[in-house]
Amino acid sequence: AQKITQTQPGMFVQEKEAVTLDCTYDTSDQSYGLFWYKQPSSGEMIFLIYQGSYDEQNATEGRYSLNFQKARKSANLVISASQLGDSAMYFCAMREDMYSGGGADGLTFGKGTHLIIQP
Amino acid sequence: AAGVIQSPRHLIKEKRETATLKCYPIPRHDTVYWYQQGPGQDPQFLISFYEKMQSDKGSIPDRFSAQQFSDYHSELNMSSLELGDSALYFCASQLLTDTQYFGPGTRLTVL
Numbered sequence A: 001a002q003k004i005t006q007t008q009p010g011m012f013v014q015e016k017e018a019v020t021l022d023c024t025y026d027t028s029d030q031s032y033g034l035f036w037y038k039q040p041s042s043g044e045m046i047f048l049i050y051q052g053s054y055d056e057q058n059a060t061e062g063r064y065s066l067n068f069q070k071a072r073k074s075a076n077l078v079i080s081a082s083q084l085g086d087s088a089m090y091f092c093a094m095r096e097d098m099y100s101g102g103g104a105d106g107l108t109f110g111k112g113t114h115l116i117i118q119p
Numbered sequence B: 001a002a003g004v005i006q007s008p009r010h011l012i013k014e015k016r017e018t019a020t021l022k023c024y025p026i027p028r029h030d031t032v033y034w035y036q037q038g039p040g041q042d043p044q045f046l047i048s049f050y051e052k053m054q055s056d057k058g059s060i061p062d063r064f065s066a067q068q069f070s071d072y073h074s075e076l077n078m079s080s081l082e083l084g085d086s087a088l089y090f091c092a093s094q095l096l097t098d099t100q101y102f103g104p105g106t107r108l109t110v111l
Helices: none
Strands: A010-014 A019-021 A032-039 A046-052 A064-069 A074-079 A088-096 A113-118 B005-007 B010-013 B019-024 B031-037 B044-050 B053-057 B064-068 B074-078 B087-094 B106-110
Touching (some): A010 A019, A032 A074, A046 A064, A046 A074, B019 B106
Antiparallel strands (some): A019 A074, A088 A113
């Protein structure tokens, strides 16, 4: 079964509108972390935002916020006031067993959402 | 701020050749990860090292091996290269249980 599901392969959004990118996850761990990365066409993987499973507040980083609904196992990324430079591939990722000191579990990624911002 | 450094950035090899990719983590980061991203795919975790010891293993082929050295840099060694190994290879570094920061990647093309 997919551990990370991103149901929107592609999205077109008008500049300056807000965008919500969906992400649902599946884990039986109690401690885990959820991450969003942006990958422009140039290829680099840019960290955007992180939410820990024990965090009670939704994470925010500038124009990015994470709508974390633990009971629904969803971690949607919200981009406010979208810009042309936001056009990129966006990946949701999870690390299980997050707080085991010394552990180095790899991230599991979703298939990504290709976001295109139109002027 | 210092970022993860990967070299080379681009590499072209023939089938059955070997390749070595290098990764220099962010200073003071103690954990290194390797990922493979095929064309149009999501990144797949290969292997990780914590304090120079192998920590976790993902979908790394037996033809690949990796190690982390005393200065914390890491190398991914790939032998008997196949066409399907053509991909973008990322190294990421992390401090303790913090966020993984990715390098710019090495684009490997196998002809």
